[in-house]
Structures are given as C-alpha cells and as structure tokens.
Amino acid sequence: MADRFRYRLFDILRSYYQGNLKEDYFQDSSEKRLYRKIYFETFRHLGFIERALGKLYSRPPEADVRAALALGACQIMFMDDIPEYAAVNESVSMVPKQKRSFVNAVLRNLARQKGTLMKDYSIRQDFPDWFVKKWEKRLGAELDAFLADLNTKPSFYSVDPTSMTIEKAEGEADGHIMDLASFSVARLAGESEPLSVLDCCAAPGGKTFVLSHTYPDARVFAVEKNRKRYEQLKSAMAEYKNVDCICADILELDTEAEFDLVLLDAPCTALGTIKRHPEVRWLRTQKDIDDCARRQKEMLEKAVKFTGKGSRIIYSVCSLEQEETTAIVGQFLKEHPEFSVEAPVCDEKFMDGSYFVSLPYKSDADGFFAAVMKKK
Ligand SMILES: C[S@@+](CC[C@H](N)C(=O)[O-])C[C@H]1O[C@@H](n2cnc3c(N)ncnc32)[C@H](O)[C@@H]1O
Incomplete structure (x- = not known):
C-alpha cells in the first residue's frame, strides 16, 4: 500500500520538474497520512530545499532525480517521522539503477551538512520571489507573519x-x-x-x-x-x-x-x-x-x-x-x-x-x- 502512495508522490514531484503538474491533492486517510505530510512539507519548503540542494551539485539533474532528491531532502531537513538513512534509501530506490549512487551521495552529503544549511533558512525562501516581493509591498513588517501562517495547517x-x-x-x-x-x-x-x-x-x-x-x-x-x-x-x-x-x-x-x-x-x-x-x-x-x-x-x-x-x-x-x-x-x-x-x-x-x-x-x-x- 505504502508503495502506491510513495510512487504517486514521486510522480507528482517528477511532473512538477517536467513542468506539467496540475494541482494535486492528497486527500486524508490513515494509510497515506505520512505521504500526505511529505507532500505538504515538500511543497511548503521547496524553495529552500532547491537552494540547499543547489549547493551540492553543479547543474540541476533530470526531473526524476530532482523529484527523489526533493522528497529525501524534505524528510531530512523538515521532518522527523523517518530516520535519515531510511529517507535516503527510499529516494534512492525511486530512480533507475544508474542514477542511484548520485542520489545517495547528494542526500548523505545533505544530511551531513544539515546544521550549516539550516542556518540560512528563512520563511521567505519557501515562496517564489515574485510572490514575496508583491506581498512585502502590501504588508511591510507583517510579511513574515503572513508567510509563516501560509505554511501552517489549514483549519x-x-x-x-x-x-x-x-x-x-x-x-x-x-x-x-x-x-x-x-x-x-x-x-x-x-x-x-x-x-x-x-x-x-x-x-x-x-x-x-x-x-x-x-x-x-x-x-x-x-x-x-x-x-x-x-x-x-x-x-x-x-x-x-x-x-x-x-x-x-x-x-x-x-x-x-x-x-x-x-x-x-x-x-x-x-x-x-x-x-x-x-x-x-x-x-x-x-x-x-x-x-x-x-x-x-x-x-x-x-x-x-x-x-x-x-x-x-x-x-x-x-x-x-x-x-x-x-x-x-x-x-x-x-x-x-x-x-x-x-x-x-x-x-x-x-x-x-x-x-x-x-x-x-x-x-x-x-x-x-x-x-x-x-x-x-
Ligand atoms: C471557484 S470554482 C467555484 C466554487 C463553488 N462556487 C463552491 O463554492 O463550491 C469555479 C467553478 O466555475 C466553473 N466555471 C469556469 N468557467 C465557467 C463558465 N464560463 N461558466 C460556468 N462555470 C464555469 C469551474 O469549472 C469551477 O467549477
């Protein structure tokens, strides 16, 4: 069961990197609650995740590798539901054999450097620049409160x-x-x-x-x-x-x-x-x-x-x-x-x-x- 949700999540991220994602939504249910959480956390923090990963490779890899890296990086940096080694292994298993050592190396490197990388985290990096700029003009000093709330659970x-x-x-x-x-x-x-x-x-x-x-x-x-x-x-x-x-x-x-x-x-x-x-x-x-x-x-x-x-x-x-x-x-x-x-x-x-x-x-x-x- 878990595999079905894991691959659906991977497909969503891969479509995103291929530029053809339409809105998706992980409806709640007990079996897939964890995957829904990964889905939410990954898209909430994708801006920061991309910046952090960008420091670990010289040019962006193909969509499937980026998807696997983003999912692994989110779990390593923003979630504590799964041990780091398990998150790395899961991401590695999602890509074809010839790409596995790369995903493994990048995510292990990320896990080692997590402390330093997280020092640069700010809520503004979790949103596209155009969105931050527009809202900064409107809200001034309240911008961070506005953005931080957007990354919380809806009521x-x-x-x-x-x-x-x-x-x-x-x-x-x-x-x-x-x-x-x-x-x-x-x-x-x-x-x-x-x-x-x-x-x-x-x-x-x-x-x-x-x-x-x-x-x-x-x-x-x-x-x-x-x-x-x-x-x-x-x-x-x-x-x-x-x-x-x-x-x-x-x-x-x-x-x-x-x-x-x-x-x-x-x-x-x-x-x-x-x-x-x-x-x-x-x-x-x-x-x-x-x-x-x-x-x-x-x-x-x-x-x-x-x-x-x-x-x-x-x-x-x-x-x-x-x-x-x-x-x-x-x-x-x-x-x-x-x-x-x-x-x-x-x-x-x-x-x-x-x-x-x-x-x-x-x-x-x-x-x-x-x-x-x-x-x-
Ligand atoms: C924002 S949603 C509406 C939500 C709805 N009022 C509610 O509260 O549940 C907009 C809806 O308008 C429909 N729509 C878009 N263009 C339309 C059109 N030209 N004529 C009628 N419906 C249209 C869309 O398919 C979509 O279902």
Missing part, C-alpha cells in the same frame, strides 16, 4: 445546516465541512431575502449549499460549465428542493431572466488556498494572474445581464491578488455607475473598507476577496 469548519451556524472542527469532524471564508461569502447579502438566486460558477457546490439554506424561499439556479463537476454538483444538490442545476457556460447563457442575487464565485488563480494546496505557489505566474483577471472581468460583465433594478451581485475569488480583486471591482464600478458597492454582512474580522477580505493569518480561513454590488 476546517463544520456547518450545522439547520441553524446555519459554523464552528471550527477539531480533527476528523462530521457534518458539512467547509472553509469559514467560503461559507461567509455566500451570506454577504445578509437578510436581503432574494427570491431568485443565480450561482454562476457553482461546482462543487459549497456556496450553493449555503445559499439554498440561507434563502429557503428562493429558487437557486446553480450553473456549472464543466460536465464532470456539474455531475458532482447535481448529486450533491439532489436533496435540495429549491436548487436547479444547469450544465452551461455562463458566458453563453442566453436568458431574459433577472435574478435578485447573482453570485459570481469566479475561476481564479486560487492563490488564497495555499494552505490547502501548497503546490499552487509554484505553479502560478504573473501571466496566470493576468489571464484570470481578463476572464473575471468578462464574467462580471456578463453577470450584469442577469440583474434588474435592486439586484445584487456578489463577486468573489479565492485569491487576494489585486489584479483579481480590487482592480476588477474598481474598474467595474467606474464603468457601471448604476451599481454601487454595499457593505458586506459578515464578521468584523473580514471587513476591509467596503470589501470582504480574508487574510489567512488574521482570519484563520482561506484567502478570499468579495464585494457586494447593488443595482440602483
């Missing part, structure tokens, strides 16, 4: 669907588990009592679930473009009588209907979810942020078509990058004087002027941004 919350209250879940909780920020975003229109709700980007349905319970008198239309994700959404929503699921591209949806509340939980870089997806920091580039921003602007423009007098739009993303958040909403409000921003209904810790902002190191939730805009 889980459990929702009671009857009372619609949410509580922090310790360990393996029962019930409907979701992130506190994601839960809060779907409730930002407060007691506006909409009778028709359009959830433009709905799967896997976390916010559809909250909308359905928060507004039991409303009809909730949940749209999802991706067929597989739509099927998941549909089955998750099967019991909810006030939800209709629609498999469609919101940009091509042609309807005269106007909705009291339109939630646009737009596709984004997901850089706010680094705590749950530690690899995301290494996969995104400035180009991805700009591409997402262009699509978000287009989707928000489309959302307007579904509104009438007095309708509200909630625009949200699980990213805190300015291009995907304040820049989108700022420009939208300039181009649409018929809309004005409304104070979000939420816990004070999420309030940032007129916007909802969840900074993980302050909110104990995922990074999220949202704005509520009302049509006059």
Whole structure:
C-alpha cells in the first residue's frame, strides 16, 4: 500500500520538474497520512530545499532525480517521522539503477551538512520571489507573519445546516465541512431575502449549499460549465428542493431572466488556498494572474445581464491578488455607475473598507476577496 502512495508522490514531484503538474491533492486517510505530510512539507519548503540542494551539485539533474532528491531532502531537513538513512534509501530506490549512487551521495552529503544549511533558512525562501516581493509591498513588517501562517495547517469548519451556524472542527469532524471564508461569502447579502438566486460558477457546490439554506424561499439556479463537476454538483444538490442545476457556460447563457442575487464565485488563480494546496505557489505566474483577471472581468460583465433594478451581485475569488480583486471591482464600478458597492454582512474580522477580505493569518480561513454590488 505504502508503495502506491510513495510512487504517486514521486510522480507528482517528477511532473512538477517536467513542468506539467496540475494541482494535486492528497486527500486524508490513515494509510497515506505520512505521504500526505511529505507532500505538504515538500511543497511548503521547496524553495529552500532547491537552494540547499543547489549547493551540492553543479547543474540541476533530470526531473526524476530532482523529484527523489526533493522528497529525501524534505524528510531530512523538515521532518522527523523517518530516520535519515531510511529517507535516503527510499529516494534512492525511486530512480533507475544508474542514477542511484548520485542520489545517495547528494542526500548523505545533505544530511551531513544539515546544521550549516539550516542556518540560512528563512520563511521567505519557501515562496517564489515574485510572490514575496508583491506581498512585502502590501504588508511591510507583517510579511513574515503572513508567510509563516501560509505554511501552517489549514483549519476546517463544520456547518450545522439547520441553524446555519459554523464552528471550527477539531480533527476528523462530521457534518458539512467547509472553509469559514467560503461559507461567509455566500451570506454577504445578509437578510436581503432574494427570491431568485443565480450561482454562476457553482461546482462543487459549497456556496450553493449555503445559499439554498440561507434563502429557503428562493429558487437557486446553480450553473456549472464543466460536465464532470456539474455531475458532482447535481448529486450533491439532489436533496435540495429549491436548487436547479444547469450544465452551461455562463458566458453563453442566453436568458431574459433577472435574478435578485447573482453570485459570481469566479475561476481564479486560487492563490488564497495555499494552505490547502501548497503546490499552487509554484505553479502560478504573473501571466496566470493576468489571464484570470481578463476572464473575471468578462464574467462580471456578463453577470450584469442577469440583474434588474435592486439586484445584487456578489463577486468573489479565492485569491487576494489585486489584479483579481480590487482592480476588477474598481474598474467595474467606474464603468457601471448604476451599481454601487454595499457593505458586506459578515464578521468584523473580514471587513476591509467596503470589501470582504480574508487574510489567512488574521482570519484563520482561506484567502478570499468579495464585494457586494447593488443595482440602483
Ligand atoms: C471557484 S470554482 C467555484 C466554487 C463553488 N462556487 C463552491 O463554492 O463550491 C469555479 C467553478 O466555475 C466553473 N466555471 C469556469 N468557467 C465557467 C463558465 N464560463 N461558466 C460556468 N462555470 C464555469 C469551474 O469549472 C469551477 O467549477
């Protein structure tokens, strides 16, 4: 059993070094808990691990060797679950015979020099330079606290669907588990009592679930473009009588209907979810942020078509990058004087002027941004 997870982990790292890793996620379970931990720790510290390994060879080796070295180095430098010799042996066994002596030599050397190498460790090396620079400009002296928190375990919350209250879940909780920020975003229109709700980007349905319970008198239309994700959404929503699921591209949806509340939980870089997806920091580039921003602007423009007098739009993303958040909403409000921003209904810790902002190191939730805009 362990072998299956060990090789999956190795494949993930190898794909990363080959430049074709898509987000992955080691779901929790008792058999693979250790491998999930290695996965998290490796991506959390990959920047520093790469620097340390870089001091031990003259030029970067092939992807499979780099993957084996990264996994071994992480266990040697950042974990004490496995004896060093076992971590070295495991990495050695993952590469073809002719590469084994190299992996063995580099990792043994690393283990010997661990003390000296670790003296250079700083949390900033665990993140890409572009990310550190951007956030240093925004947070100044609080940068290290922000980054350190991103490398800690994410919190889980459990929702009671009857009372619609949410509580922090310790360990393996029962019930409907979701992130506190994601839960809060779907409730930002407060007691506006909409009778028709359009959830433009709905799967896997976390916010559809909250909308359905928060507004039991409303009809909730949940749209999802991706067929597989739509099927998941549909089955998750099967019991909810006030939800209709629609498999469609919101940009091509042609309807005269106007909705009291339109939630646009737009596709984004997901850089706010680094705590749950530690690899995301290494996969995104400035180009991805700009591409997402262009699509978000287009989707928000489309959302307007579904509104009438007095309708509200909630625009949200699980990213805190300015291009995907304040820049989108700022420009939208300039181009649409018929809309004005409304104070979000939420816990004070999420309030940032007129916007909802969840900074993980302050909110104990995922990074999220949202704005509520009302049509006059
Ligand atoms: C951020 S996720 C939504 C998460 C969801 N609101 C929740 O709380 O569980 C974005 C979703 O939008 C879908 N999507 C992307 N582009 C779309 C489009 N043009 N029309 C409809 N859905 C789209 C994606 O497939 C993805 O499932």
